[in-house]
Amino acid sequence: MNGPIKTMAGSLYARQALLPEGFRDQLVPEAEQEASLVRQLVDTFLSHAYDRVSPPLVEYEDSLLVGAGLTSSAKMFRIMDSNTQRMMAVRCDMTIQMARLAATRFADQERPLRLAYAGSVLRTKGSQIRPARQFTQAGIELVGCESLEGEMEVIAIAVEALKAVGIAEVSLDLTLPPLASLLCDAKGITGDDRTAVLSALGAKDIGAFNGLKDRALFEALVSATGPVDTALVALKTIGFEGEAASLVERLIRLVEMLQEKLPSLPVTLDPCETHGFEYKTGIGFALFARNGNGELGRGGRYAVTHADGHTEEATGFSVYLDSLMDALPVATAAQKIFLPFNTSASEGVRLRTEGWRTIQGLTVEADCRKEAARLGCTHIFEKGAVCAL
């Protein structure tokens, strides 16, 4: 996409061609492909009666720095509101805004509440694996459903939406973000030991458990990772107690539901994973293209905090369009047909109704085919007929 650019070194226009790192021009056909993918994803969400909402790009800083937003403060660009001298922030994640809507504007709406969204988010810094600082995010939130039917619905819609945009084989990775902390609590592991254990679990670094009293527990947890058939057997052999036991029991039941309702969906378990799931309060999940590289989207259960302090259970899912586009074939440019200068307007209308993209010739040309080729057309309208060039 970075074709030759006419520049004069040091000139205004040389600078003009440079965008800040992590920001880019989407050109042809990527811009159209992304818009089309958003359209298809949202259409799937709407077909399940999720209501589309569109919060603003910018809010007062303190309304974005609550709940899940608290951990994202450093990711948000700040803008001074000259009207009020109050600091505003640019959203870095739309799920924070969905939680705000659920707790404020939609507080009195019937539950479960079903919200769908798509829009741009900005980040102050790109990461190594994702250098971009502007993305498009699309997703859904199911608010006010405590049962596993909630996870089941959101996962099923996520899988359906990804298949509908052309991800042939979707696979699902289930995580238990609160589990590692619950186990540390139960075993009285605090301070540096706790940090080391959580980090080693994330890295699946069994060696780091050497010398730990509860070494066997954490080693067993790491071994309960992988394809669900074997990992679940390993997980069931571990004796969990209290909240951890309830969480694992919930996971076991979800796997049973998935096997009944989406029997062809490959499922893996990763009970040690917490990275990127920091604010999840229950089961988390990530979706992958089976033969692709990266994660396509993720979601899970979290809590929405209301004005009176009570919390409400919610389950969501979101996808980043750049990841999705990386997993799909490169889009091809659309076919275009050239209409020579004197083509009647009604012929143009007819061709566009049939789905053609028509380029109207704006000058009389001696060689219309040459002109059509120059403008990148694949076809020309000649003697009342569509002709391939």
Added chain:
Amino acid sequence: MNGPIKTMAGSLYARQALLPEGFRDQLVPEAEQEASLVRQLVDTFLSHAYDRVSPPLVEYEDSLLVGAGLTSSAKMFRIMDSNTQRMMAVRCDMTIQMARLAATRFADQERPLRLAYAGSVLRTKGSQIRPARQFTQAGIELVGCESLEGEMEVIAIAVEALKAVGIAEVSLDLTLPPLASLLCDAKGITGDDRTAVLSALGAKDIGAFNGLKDRALFEALVSATGPVDTALVALKTIGFEGEAASLVERLIRLVEMLQEKLPSLPVTLDPCETHGFEYKTGIGFALFARNGNGELGRGGRYAVTHADGHTEEATGFSVYLDSLMDALPVATAAQKIFLPFNTSASEGVRLRTEGWRTIQGLTVEADCRKEAARLGCTHIFEKGAVCAL
């Protein structure tokens, strides 16, 4: 859309419900209506082989403060790029970015270049007639066509796009933004006199021309305003010279083309109008819903400046979605059908394929009709059939 909000005075969540002035949550069904309108507008642009591009929300300040952007500096929010300590700006108008693309990435592409875009823009301050500080803008640019066929194509596509989204009767107002300045130049009117003349022309305040040597000329210009049939007769009686004469001659030819190609389009002239057309170098135009209040979109001819200093002729058109939505009937919420808990998944698939929005019941209900009504459904799936509630 501002329903009851649960808040505790002074609490975080009371603040959380407040958005900065000029920013708002688009809820149901407005968010969906706007997205659907953007989709339809862009589909019309694409059908005429305009290529969709999507530049970033944020650029370095100096790449947005060129050409037309120079007059918009105060409208742009600034963000410090912590990576480079360089100032960035949030776009307040996507046409500035289209000119940048034409002059840089697309400098070597064949002409005419046809670009389409849609996206969010932010403004530091709302105006009295438009208090919003975030809008969605959609439009096209035809770059590198000097002939009147350019204006004709852009106007025709603008009218087609507006009709396609449901504006039954579109009307067109033609302006000559450079004319007033050209006349002042020709008559040697400078300084305060010039400012007064330009302001009086904009306000059509004939009284302000009293005592002016060229009073008759400016009075005649003001009288050449209104429906094209009478205004054009008045305009033709004025003896223009030099560049002004060429510009008026061009307008007369465009009116002839419009009468031939879009005979049912009502056209008015406003040769005195310059407000909002500051960077136009030729004919400008605005589009209205015939029985509506405000302007729906505007466009015209301007110059793209290249790296080597040469300029290139371009004609564009853009529409703001808030104006468009004000001119259209209020959207109605979509119909939803309730699927009781044990409805088979395949029935849901079938109904969604038929275009239904299905709400899956997540619990066993004694009274499914009551549950369907509680969730705002218009229909329920009962005994294998779609039943209205």
